[in-house]
Amino acid sequence: MSRRVRIALLGPALLGLGALFAWAVAGLPAFGDYRGPYGDLLNKVVVPLRHTTNVVMGTTFDVRGIDTMGEEFILYAAIVGVTLLLRDESGRRQVERRTRRLATDSVRLVGVVMVGGGLLVGLWLIAFGYITPGGGFQGGVLTAGAILLLYVVGSHRDYRPFRNEHVLDPLEGLGAGGYVVVGLAALASGSAFLTNLFGFGTPGKLLSGGSIAVLNWASAIAVTVAMLLLFAEFLETYVTPLEPKDAGS
């Protein structure tokens, strides 16, 4: 297709899209004008019923807990897909690699502080997710990111335990499966799947929300380990061909 034909096609298409877009924007409610009943309802109901001061987490892990389980398995399926796609290219993973250490001590120092700080903030986001903004997903990604920084500031050897699939795979199973087990436990106790099992505790305290805390930690483990598995696969596949000189070949 020549450039002229493409532009001739693009013109009317853009006009049509623009008209539809303008029509849609004109029909939007005013900025900040919330109409749906669900948000208002949840804001009223979640704290008295579930004692989680972060309404978002009370919603994701209780009111629509089964949706969150689906989301967790979407991540799981994505990791499985990446692993299957990138897995084991002609025994490359047996090659022992030496990565260059960062040149300056000051950069390494800042990096090490960031590892500790990131880990702390990540764990805090997970643990207090249902009290203050945060939660298993955000905290999990941050925790995994902080662990990955160890690879950047240290060496391949420092990072080795965190890309060992014999450790990571069972942990991923624990996280993803733990969520389902909590749901099934409710079923076994005679109520509906994922019914909140435990006492709701005091609002604003770590001991609040009942099952929400357990589900939060299960998804945090699942997310952290999923990210670590992702990093491990990427490091396996792309670090090796990057450093043919360092590998001494």
Next chain:
Amino acid sequence: MTLAATLVPLQAVAFALVALGAPVVVLTRDPLRQALVNGVYGVSLVCLFVVLQAPDPALSMLVVSAVGYPLVILAAVARVRAERRGRAPREAAGKQDDSE
């Protein structure tokens, strides 16, 4: 003046930053540089979510734009560049066998 009213100018600034940032990401051609610019754009979105009083999406956006997404992009860029570099000398030498 209520809290919501004081936030309006901040919201306008955050919206403007997002509107300016998006084309900058698109107009950056080098993928490596684009990954970094996209990270900065992600931070502007985080600011927007914060001034719109949505801390949970802000945190999600922060970890995705600062940790998850750049890593995937950088990994892909590194992979493609390494493959290109590995292939170039072989082709110059007249396509010898790949088996080694």
